[in-house]
Amino acid sequence: MPGLKRAEVVQGLLALFDQPRYLEIGVARGITFHAVTAAHKVAVDPKFRFNIDEARSADPRAVYHPVTSDEYFGAIADPEIPFDVINLDGLHTVEQTLRDFTNALAFLTPAGVILIDDVVPSSYVASLRDLKRYRMLREALQVQSTEWMGDVYRLVFFIETFCQQISYRTIADNHGQLVAWRKRRPMVPERRIEDIGCLPYEEVVLQKSAFRFASFADIIGELKQRG
DSSP states (O other): OOSOOHHHHHHHHHTTSSSOEEEEEOOTTOHHHHHOOOSEEEEEOSSOSSOHHHHHHHOTTEEEEOSOHHHIIIIIOOTTSOEEEEEEOSSOSHHHHHHHHHHHHHTEEEEEEEEEOOOSOSSTGGGOSOHHHHHHHHHHTTOOOOOOOTTTHHHHHHHHHHOTTEEEEEETTSSOOEEEEEOOOSOOOOOOHHHHHTOOTTHHHHTGGGGOEEOHHHHHHHHHTOO
């Protein structure tokens, strides 16, 4: 899907802060991580797809942790040194992304922002949570696209329903990333946890308002207007 690149979004969020601290969960080849500039950058991935030593030499301000996000948040991250922008792009299941989200909140500055990638699946096939079944169905249907978002979309409905102290928007002018920050919302909808956990793909379309779509420019404007 055309639109803003991931690095453009991250850099736009980092620009809201002086001397920003940036954390990226799920770095893979480092395309986004290496493209953005921040006073301090931390990368977390159990299996980086690039040479870490070369990356460290290229950017001494960057720190690389070849561990899972659970291990990083549970034993390595320092709550006394929080981040201004945290980018969550790890395993694309609602359970793992929810755990990353709740952990990220504990290491976020009061005015910090969390970015959650791939919350809007591009198709039913892309929304399958099981990577093996996704690959089987993609092959059977001869789907050319390699996009896989998993069931991260369900997290949007969880945040809307159970995280009343969090405000959020989904970027309308790219592939679909959620921007979340601390600001309470006056009302929340009623949903059962078990219903969210098995919410089908079609609800992405039928309950589109839950995503609170807005242009990235409008989201930046909203963030700047915070008290």
